[in-house]
Amino acid sequence: MSTPPDLELVSLTKRYGSTVAVDAINHHFHAGVYACLLGPSGCGKSSTLRMIAGHESVSDGSVVLGGADVSHLPPAKRGTAMMFQNYALFPHLSVTDNVAFSLKMKGVDTATRRKRALEMLELVDMTAQAERLPAQLSGGQQQRVALARALITQPQVLLLDEPLSALDPFLRIRMRSELKKLQRELGITFVHVTHGQDEALALADEIVVMNNAVIEQAGPAREVFNAPRTDFVARFMGGHNVVALPQGRVAIRSDRIGLTEPAQGRLDGRIVTIEYQGTAVTLNLRATGDQDIAALIPEEEFFANPLTEGATVGLTWDDAAMHPLRA
Numbered sequence: 001m002s003t004p005p006d007l008e009l010v011s012l013t014k015r016y017g018s019t020v021a022v023d024a025i026n027h028h029f030h031a032g033v034y035a036c037l038l039g040p041s042g043c044g045k046s047s048t049l050r051m052i053a054g055h056e057s058v059s060d061g062s063v064v065l066g067g068a069d070v071s072h073l074p075p076a077k078r079g080t081a082m083m084f085q086n087y088a089l090f091p092h093l094s095v096t097d098n099v100a101f102s103l104k105m106k107g108v109d110t111a112t113r114r115k116r117a118l119e120m121l122e123l124v125d126m127t128a129q130a131e132r133l134p135a136q137l138s139g140g141q142q143q144r145v146a147l148a149r150a151l152i153t154q155p156q157v158l159l160l161d162e163p164l165s166a167l168d169p170f171l172r173i174r175m176r177s178e179l180k181k182l183q184r185e186l187g188i189t190f191v192h193v194t195h196g197q198d199e200a201l202a203l204a205d206e207i208v209v210m211n212n213a214v215i216e217q218a219g220p221a222r223e224v225f226n227a228p229r230t231d232f233v234a235r236f237m238g239g240h241n242v243v244a245l246p247q248g249r250v251a252i253r254s255d256r257i258g259l260t261e262p263a264q265g266r267l268d269g270r271i272v273t274i275e276y277q278g279t280a281v282t283l284n285l286r287a288t289g290d291q292d293i294a295a296l297i298p299e300e301e302f303f304a305n306p307l308t309e310g311a312t313v314g315l316t317w318d319d320a321a322m323h324p325l326r327a
């Protein structure tokens with residue numbers, strides 16, 4: 001397969017009446033990346049995805065694929081394909097006919113489209129169910145059919161809107177590793193919308209965090225998690241404390257906080273609650289300056305020297321654990 005093209009969003013804007021859903025965002029998705037658009041409900045992720053797909057008009061700015069402005073092309077002419085949250089399968093068509101549908105619309109002959117549909121079903125391991133109706137499939141199987149249906153058009157970019165949200169937690173984790181494997185095999189760009197931090201961390205080469213219609217931070221998953229640049233990203237990614245220090249606000253991972261004697265650390269904290277979590281214990285502390293701080297202490301370390309609620313401890317961390325936050 002030839003190298004897929006880069007996808008660029010240039011000052012991309014979506015307005016619905018007076019609501020600005022996407023506010024002049026710029027981003028360059030490198031070809032072949034697995035990117036997750038991550039953010040809370042209403043931040044503009046789906047609007048962004050739908051503008052890339054061509055299912056929503058662009059109010060301003062442009063979508064550029066492989067150097068060409070595709071902002072005003074119809075969805076089928078862009079080189080993108082979209083997989084919807086509810087899969088949108090036709091209930092009266094067999095699995096094979098669902099997958100072959102877009103080729104039928106393009107006037108491809110029956111034998112060719114059946115052959116291509118079966119190839120796609122093989123790719124997603126659904127050959128055995130080829131003649132069933134969607135209602136005769138499990139949620140995970142429906143998702144695979146939806147994937148096969150999106151991939152039959154040989155898109156350069158696959159757009160996925162909350163593709164795992166309809167599945168139960170067990171299946172969600174299984175299907176997420178299948179999505180990742182498929183993306184690696186195909187080598188095309190995946191842009192996957194989710195509001196789940198775990199999902200984004202598990203899947204993404206690159207995480208694009210959106211909030212209030214803008215991109216707050218984008219970068220490799222580990223960089224976004226370990227070095228959040230704003231309060232919002234630190235809190236939304238989870239696992240971090242936002243601490244106000246004389247030099248400014250910093251993010252510190254809760255598992256980077258250590259305990260010492262009172263007055264021997266950087267701050268003192270009173271233990272408000274203790275939560276046992278199996279491999280670790282979370283201490284929720286009220287620290288100097290009325291700041292809430294969570295410290296995640298490995299189980300063995302905690303129980304070697306158990307503490308009780310109400311006790312005061314000193315809190316320590318390395319300089320390298322502090323990530324300054326933008327004001």
Ligand SMILES: Nc1ncnc2c1ncn2[C@@H]1O[C@H](COP(=O)(O)OP(=O)(O)OP(=O)(O)O)[C@@H](O)[C@H]1O
Nearest residue numbers: 016019021039040041042043044045046047048195
């Ligand atoms: N068709 C529409 N008409 C008017 N406002 C809309 C429309 N679609 C979305 N919006 C508004 O635009 C903003 C962004 O919506 P969008 O669906 O892009 O967010 P999202 O991050 O995908 O949220 P969710 O995770 O809940 O799907 C929201 O304030 C929403 O209410």
